[in-house]
Amino acid sequence: MDNTKRRLLSEKIAKGFMHLSGITVTASLFFIVGTILYKGLPYLNWEMVSQLPKGGFYIGKEGGILNAILGSLYLAGVATALSAFIGIPISLYxxxxxxxxxxxxxxxxxLFDVLYGVPSIVYGAVGFGIMVYFGIRASLLGGIITVTLLTIPIVVRTVDELIKTIPEDLKNVTLSLGTTRWELAKVMLRSIRAGLLTAILLAFGRAIGDVAGVLLTTGFSDNLPKYIDEPAATLPLAIFFQLSSPIPEVQGRAYASALVLTIIILIIVVCTHILQSKQKNRR
Structure with missing residues (x-):
């Protein structure tokens, strides 16, 4: 077999593996989403997303998961804001x-690449150690500390990649005008504005879906936290606890909770793609 035929054969094999990988990933995605829809949609109703758990909710009686929805939004929102406040200046520096x-x-x-890939349970252990040292009990504050540590590397590395897309000519021209480095930083931030929102949404998506980290630090409560030092429910933990029940009604609600979380993540993904498209159009 000559070199030309060998290269063509290698290309066909590689192309076949790529097609197989694409089909496998797509089929897995449809299987997961289809399972959640099939098992969760019959149990998803307005009562479930608009009410707090009532007595007997975890044995199939009345109530909803409003505490988990709002708890996840509180936790992910504050942690993402803190990680952006810390991570963006780090990347600029x-x-x-x-x-x-x-x-x-x-x-x-x-180092941030390594931290990006560290499992969230490790961040949970670190956050738990911080809580023990400062005497913080399982609470919304503990979860915010842990999830902030988890999402800082995401923001730093994403912003770093965005900065790489800025033309060197823009940096050189800006500096040649006698601007300071802080003024250059502001110019760069304006040019990657849409990308910054993408980085924040990516961090938010990771934060709202984390379960291992908050399992050790946030606790769980059927009520909405009035103060930051009170335990708070999150959607991933609500799914975990309900799915552990032997009662079919409660298990169905677990899949409905997973469907709510999936919808939130889907909204984040769509917004991210829209912002990325705007970023590409501005280049």
Whole structure:
């Protein structure tokens, strides 16, 4: 077999594997979503998403998951805001003040890449250790601390990739006008504005879907937290607790809760794609 035929055969094999991988991933996605819809849709109603759990909710009686929905939104919203407040300046500092070729910058990016891939249960253990040290009980505050640590690497690395898309000519022209590095940072932030929202939405999506981290730190409550030091329910934990029940009614509600979480994530994904399209059109 000559080199041309060997290359064509290799290309066909590689193409076949790519098609097989695509079909497998797509089929898995449809299977998961289809299962959630099939098992959860019959139990999803206005009462479930608009009421707090009542007595006997976890044995199939009246009530809803409003506490878990709002608890997840509180937790993910505050944690995402904090991670953006911390992560965006870190990324700007590494790229503008230290420079992309700095050894500190390269090491920091490697460190954030590692932190990006660390399982959330590890962040839960770290957050739990912080809570024990400062005497914080399982609460919304504990969950916010843990999820903020979890999402900071997401924001830092996403913003770093966005900064790479900025033309070098823009940076050079801005500096040649006698601007300070802080003024350059503001110019760069304006040019990646849509991308910043994408980074924030990605962090929010990771935050609202986390279960291992909040399992150790947030606790669980059938009531809405009035203060930040009170336990709070989240959708992933509500799904976990309901799915552990042997009662079919409660298990169905678990799938309905998963459907609510899936819809929230779907909205985030759609918004992310819209913002990414706007970012590409501006280049």
């Amino acid at each position: 590494l790229n503008i003040y230290l420079g992309t070729n700095s050894r500190v910058t390269q090491f920091s990016k490697l």
